[in-house]
């Protein structure tokens with residue numbers, strides 16, 4: 472069973488990033504959580520990016536707000552797929568600063584960027600990456616998708632006249 476690392480630039484991102492942790496744990500995927508900042512703890516970021524793949528981690532989810540360099544820098548150091556979560560932090564310019572910092576990566580160093588504060592989708596995407604080679608996780612994703620469908624159908628029934 473694969474492991475996903477959920478890292479973020481500050482403890483102030485945890486409220487948003489918790490949604491990724493929760494959904495991954497719901498799929499019974501092991502999660503490693505840490506605070507890592509390209510700006511404030513560059514040595515820790517370097518060590519994390521260089522060694523994550525040697526510790527059984529298969530996917531990295533990195534969330535950051537403002538000048539959000541963490542996801543891109545980790546992607547530059549690691550051979551693992553990196554999913555970036557732009558976080559709308561306190562002093563952000565409506566979140567655009569974070570979105571563009573994570574989205575606009577140069578060719579050769581991709582970061583799969585989800586929506587602003589889209590940590591839940593980051594968790595689902597990480598599970599799907601693991602599920603592409605792990606039938607047990609893939610089956611749980613199929614059940615999850617079935618649940619989404621049933622919810623919409625039940626909602627439609629409740630409003631239909």
Ligand SMILES: Nc1c(C(=O)O)ncn1[C@@H]1O[C@H](COP(=O)(O)O)[C@@H](O)[C@H]1O
Pocket residue numbers: 479480481482483484507508509510511534535536537538539540541542558560561
């Ligand atoms: N964007 C980054 C990075 C980084 O990219 O390395 N490190 C911290 N931060 C962001 O700064 C915002 C404010 O952080 P504080 O609340 O700690 O002042 C957070 O959203 C964090 O992700």
